[in-house]
Amino acid sequence: MPLLTEAAKGVYVIAVTPFLDNGDIDWTSVDRMVDFYEEKGVTGMTILGLLGEAPKMTSEESKAIAKRVISRAKVPVIVGVTAPGLAPMRELADSVMEFGAAGVMVAPPWTTKTDDQAYAFYTSVGDALGKTPWVLQDYPLTTNVTIAPKVIDRIVRDVPTCVMLKHEDWPGLAKISALRASSDKGETRRISILCGNGGLFLPEEMGRGADGAMTGFCYPEMMVGVxxxxxxxxxxxxxxxxxxxxxxxxxxxxxxxxxxxxxxVLAKRGVISSAALRKPGGALSPKDIADVERLLARQAKRLTEIGA
Structure with a gap:
């Protein structure tokens, strides 16, 4: 599979990790999930992210999931390799690249507080990963780390293996505009920007210069269509x-x-066998399920009205 580059665009769906009710990985559903995402037209897949429940898996399970998905997928696969230290990050990254991953994704540690610390961390990521192309995950709502556009520009200028920004700042439209202004002026490379946050701002993000989406939603065809x-x-x-x-x-x-x-919803659509999260993890209450079912019915009605 080709390596990830600055030219990447489209929809790299954040994949869930299917589990059985007892918490074991559901390998049959893993295969079915890969096929489902591809049938819905995604450009690529991103696995072992926060919503893939990566922190709940052992290192061996993470490698096994990556190997299974990469071997089955016909689209590029990016693997989340965020870890408490550079050594385990590099170990997982080396393994998944050997399996055929297109690249890896790294979020900053919560201890990152200043611009210089953010820059230093990501330059060390570039050194640790060698030639492996990587995605800078910018998700302040979860990491509590804010990375200003000027710092991202500095990282992009100095670390050539940083080829993509996963943009999840909120509010963050001005950040996309600022980054695109820098590259349009020739001050930095133009890297790929794919956006997250469940796609809640996807049309506006596309209007600001984003290249697509890297996020999860139970109807990936929405993101593909947008x-x-x-x-x-x-x-x-x-x-x-x-x-x-x-x-x-x-x-x-x-x-x-x-x-x-x-x-x-993915279980209801027949993509995965069980809606179970690995513990610790919650479940929908009967009232939650009633909410979702109402939303699904109204969504189906609206899609018929617009011929989608």
């Missing part, structure tokens, strides 16, 4: 598709139950 229509200039159609799915996407963004909602 990105494809925006790319061909049909902005209104992109917004129509987005609007139809927005209530459910918003529901999925709730802290605490969002992943449970995503897995519930």
């Amino acid at each position: 990105v494809e229509n925006y790319a061909k200039g049909d902005v209104e159609r992109a917004h129509d598709i987005f609007d139809a799915y927005l209530p459910l996407a918003r529901y999925e963004q709730q802290q605490g139950i969002g992943l449970s909602a995503r897995k519930y």
Whole structure:
């Protein structure tokens, strides 16, 4: 599989990790999930992220998941390798690149407090990973680390293996504009920017110069439709598709139950066998399920109305 480059665009869906009710990895569902995402038109996949429940897995399980997904996928696969130290990060990165991964993704440690610390961390990531292309994950709402555009520009200038920004700042539209202004002026390389946050701001992010999405949602076809229509200039159609799915996407963004909602719908769609999260993890209440079912019914009605 080709390596990840600055030219990457489209939808790199953040994949869930399917578990059985007893907490074991559901390998049959892993295969079915890969096929499902590809059938819905994703450009690539990102595995072992926070919503892939990576922190709940052993290092051997992480490698096994990566090997299984990469061997089955026909699209590029990016693997989250964030770890408490550079040594375990490098070990997992080396393994998944041997399996055929396109690149890896790294979030900053929560101890990062200053611009210089953020820069120093990511230059050390570049040194540790060698020639492996990597994604800078910018998700302040979870990491509590804010990385200013000027710091990202500095990293991009000095670390050539940083080829993509996973943008999840919130509010963050001005950050995309600032980064694109720097590259348009020739002050930095133009790297790929794919956006997260469940796609809640995807049309606006595309309008600011993002290249697509790297996030999860139980209907990845929403993100594919938005990105494809925006790319061909049909902005209104992109917004129509987005609007139809927005209530459910918003529901999925709730802290605490969002992943449970995503897995519930994926199980309902026949993608995974069980909606179970690995412990510790919650589950939807009967009232939560009623909410989701109402949203699904209204979504289906709206999609019929717009012919999507």
